[in-house]
Amino acid sequence: MSNRVAIVGIGQTTHSGRRPYVNDGELIYDAVTKALADADLSINDMESVMLGNMDLFEGHSLNDAMLNLYSGAAGKPGFKMNTGGTVGSMMAIQGWYHIASGLYDLCLVIGWEKHDEGPATPAISTITDPAVDRPFLVGAIGGLATVSVAYMQRSGCKLEHAAMVRANASQAAARNPNAHMREIYSVEDVMKARMVMYPLNLLMCCPTSLGACALVLASESKAKKISKKPVWMKDHVTVHVEYGGAQFGIGEKRWTSHMEAGAKLFKRNNITKPMKETQVFEMYDPFAFAIPMWLEDFLICEPSEGWKLIEKGALKLEGEYPVSPSGGVLCTNSIGDSALLRVAEAALQIRGDAGEHQVTREVKQALASGFGGSFWSDLLLLSKTMD
Amino acid sequence: MKPKVQEELIYLDMTLKLPFKWRTGETMGEFFRELKENGILYANQCPTCGRAFCLPKTVCTRDHTRCTERSKWIPVGPKGTLVTFFMAEQSFLLPTTGEMLKIPFAVGIILLDGAMVTLQHQLEETDTEKIKPFMRVEAVIKPKEERKGNIYDIVHFKTINE
Amino acid sequence: MEAVKKEPVLFEGYVIMPYKYSVGSLASKFFIKIRDSKVLSGAKCPKCHMVNFPPRSVCPKCFSKVEELVELSGKGKLETFTIVHYESSVQAVKPPYAIGVIKLEGADTAITHFIGGVDYKDIKPGMKLEPVFKAKRNANILDIEYFQPA
Numbered sequence: 001m002s003n004r005v006a007i008v009g010i011g012q013t014t015h016s017g018r019r020p021y022v023n024d025g026e027l028i029y030d031a032v033t034k035a036l037a038d039a040d041l042s043i044n045d046m047e048s049v050m051l052g053n054m055d056l057f058e059g060h061s062l063n064d065a066m067l068n069l070y071s072g073a074a075g076k077p078g079f080k081m082n083t084g085g086t087v088g089s090m091m092a093i094q095g096w097y098h099i100a101s102g103l104y105d106l107c108l109v110i111g112w113e114k115h116d117e118g119p120a121t122p123a124i125s126t127i128t129d130p131a132v133d134r135p136f137l138v139g140a141i142g143g144l145a146t147v148s149v150a151y152m153q154r155s156g157c158k159l160e161h162a163a164m165v166r167a168n169a170s171q172a173a174a175r176n177p178n179a180h181m182r183e184i185y186s187v188e189d190v191m192k193a194r195m196v197m198y199p200l201n202l203l204m205c206c207p208t209s210l211g212a213c214a215l216v217l218a219s220e221s222k223a224k225k226i227s228k229k230p231v232w233m234k235d236h237v238t239v240h241v242e243y244g245g246a247q248f249g250i251g252e253k254r255w256t257s258h259m260e261a262g263a264k265l266f267k268r269n270n271i272t273k274p275m276k277e278t279q280v281f282e283m284y285d286p287f288a289f290a291i292p293m294w295l296e297d298f299l300i301c302e303p304s305e306g307w308k309l310i311e312k313g314a315l316k317l318e319g320e321y322p323v324s325p326s327g328g329v330l331c332t333n334s335i336g337d338s339a340l341l342r343v344a345e346a347a348l349q350i351r352g353d354a355g356e357h358q359v360t361r362e363v364k365q366a367l368a369s370g371f372g373g374s375f376w377s378d379l380l381l382l383s384k385t386m387d
Numbered sequence: 388m389k390p391k392v393q394e395e396l397i398y399l400d401m402t403l404k405l406p407f408k409w410r411t412g413e414t415m416g417e418f419f420r421e422l423k424e425n426g427i428l429y430a431n432q433c434p435t436c437g438r439a440f441c442l443p444k445t446v447c448t449r450d451h452t453r454c455t456e457r458s459k460w461i462p463v464g465p466k467g468t469l470v471t472f473f474m475a476e477q478s479f480l481l482p483t484t485g486e487m488l489k490i491p492f493a494v495g496i497i498l499l500d501g502a503m504v505t506l507q508h509q510l511e512e513t514d515t516e517k518i519k520p521f522m523r524v525e526a527v528i529k530p531k532e533e534r535k536g537n538i539y540d541i542v543h544f545k546t547i548n549e
Numbered sequence: 550m551e552a553v554k555k556e557p558v559l560f561e562g563y564v565i566m567p568y569k570y571s572v573g574s575l576a577s578k579f580f581i582k583i584r585d586s587k588v589l590s591g592a593k594c595p596k597c598h599m600v601n602f603p604p605r606s607v608c609p610k611c612f613s614k615v616e617e618l619v620e621l622s623g624k625g626k627l628e629t630f631t632i633v634h635y636e637s638s639v640q641a642v643k644p645p646y647a648i649g650v651i652k653l654e655g656a657d658t659a660i661t662h663f664i665g666g667v668d669y670k671d672i673k674p675g676m677k678l679e680p681v682f683k684a685k686r687n688a689n690i691l692d693i694e695y696f697q698p699a
Contacts, residue, residue: 122482135483136508142471142494145473146471196473198471
């Protein structure tokens with residue numbers, strides 16, 4: 001049996017659209033020092049350091065060469081990773097592997113992006129086939145608009161439901177001082193936004209943000225010694241899906257990698273009623289249809305029930321099953337840290353430290369997800385208690 | 388870290404330019420040969436799950452079966468249904484050629500008749516009022532002498548009334 | 550069963566991406582000093598007093614935040630060098646040219662820059678160098694045209 005792993009330090013920068021007074025390294029340093037302060041540890045205590053962001057998004061590749069100084073990785077093991085939108089959740093999972101292996105007791109994981117400095121869509125286009133897909137620059141939105149159309153067709157979900165999702169997210173982000181887009185929008189405001197790619201209008205798409213997030217992970221013996229409020233990383237699943245882009249079939253009925261991730265995680269942890277046995281879900285929700293569609297695909301609710309939960313107001317911060325109470329990716333998307341923020345925010349909810357956006361329900365177990373890049377799904381289960 | 392007074396901040400403006408080569412592999416090579424020589428779009432079929440791919444794939448990503456058997460190739464399109472689309476309103480450097488994108492530029496996600504996965508290509512229509520999801524479209528293929536065996540052998544997709 | 554046996558198609562293209570890089574608050578001050586007063590400066594760690602040139606806002610030795618710039622004389626010593634003959638599209642100047650690793654007086658770290666104002670056969674490790682600034686300066690590292698023998 002592997003070592004148990006706990007989150008003992010959480011740090012994030014504020015998120016914004018532009019931040020010219022810091023360079024990449026200084027941005028990371030801000031998150032790292034906050035996470036270390038939260039854990040009451042120093043950089044010398046860290047035994048391995050890992051860094052994640054999107055290659056080429058800032059025009060750099062292998063940027064750990066430049067950034068080890070600021071991340072604190074110098075003289076320690078670790079690596080830099082790029083798995084697209086799942087970078088952040090993969091960072092948390094890689095940190096888990098380091099500690100679960102028994103080789104390390106304390107590990108620092110960092111995700112970051114400085115989205116204002118490079119061309120996101122040309123950079124995303126470089127993940128696709130140069131002979132057939134790249135000239136059309138569809139980037140991330142092509143596949144997401146396509147599956148949104150398919151979801152509307154099969155479930156009865158309407159544009160208005162996606163607008164409700166975005167309006168709820170804006171209410172949540174307004175209460176989160178670290179979120180990027182904190183303006184409050186009504187359902188009518190969202191419906192009036194310019195269409196970008198049917199059925200996704202501008203407000204139903206995530207923004208381009210910059211920011212960084214860092215977590216300190218610890219082994220069981222260490223966590224019990226140094227932390228008053230460890231959050232246990234109980235389990236996690238990663239599932240890949242076939243080549244995405246816009247070639248994702250319209251005929252695909254469900255998001256299969258999410259389904260497989262949900263099925264595995266819930267079975268392994270004997271969870272039969274996810275909405276009862278977990279109390280909050282920080283979902284990687286890069287477009288407004290993601291919340292209703294993926295609640296179904298993760299097998300958290302029944303098919304075609306997702307949008308009905310939105311209609312009932314069940315997914316709001318004070319609702320029966322709060323989803324993305326931080327405002328989610330819809331309000332803050334600095335890609336390299338987006339999925340790590342999901343883990344960080346879920347852990348804050350368990351600790352009761354989410355401040356103004358703390359959910360009203362008592363949180364014993366929380367879910368966090370990551371999605372993106374090569375169309376992967378990551379699903380993590382965090383818990384207040386070890387067993 | 389926010390400075391108290393407004394200060395001058397330096398940033399650099401740079402352009403990354405990396406040349407690359409890309410070989411399509413035999414399957415896409417065959418697709419482009421058919422397009423160039425006969426002007427026909429082909430889908431290939433997975434012998435295990437029966438799904439038809441246009442653009443063709445060498446291996447079915449679901450079953451990991453080789454889909455290279457040529458007799459299983461089926462002509463698809465050139466008509467199809469528009470699933471969704473976007474319009475580029477701002478020009479920027481194309482990552483593949485280094486030229487500025489000519490706007491207006493509309494891209495559609497299209498499900499060709501007979502295919503089970505979508506493909507993306509340029510739309511002839513650039514008036515957003517006239518582009519409707521689920522409208523019928525048809526590939527406009529260049530005359531034989533102009534075809535080069537690449538994706539630009541399809542000029543664009545035009546709107547058709549059906 | 551006839552498998553596809555045709556030539557693959559070869560595509561040649563470019564990945565071209567414009568991008569920006571914010572140097573940050575401290576490095577902005579460093580570049581502005583070069584542009585406005587032709588003065589080189591290093592970042593001094595408040596805790597261990599290490600001086601980084603070019604400046605870094607985090608001390609590589611003790612991970613402290615560095616906010617102070619100290620002015621340097623600009624004079625330094627050549628540690629090592631090479632002469633570049635190979636030509637590529639990304640070079641700032643046309644070959645042949647000399648680049649060296651130069652450690653300035655009062656700094657604990659070195660910089661890579663051009664060496665000029667000297668016959669290439671006379672360049673020797675250990676030689677004393679000083680910066681030559683361009684007349685028109687834009688607040689970047691090429692405002693120093695090259696280092697020449699002092």
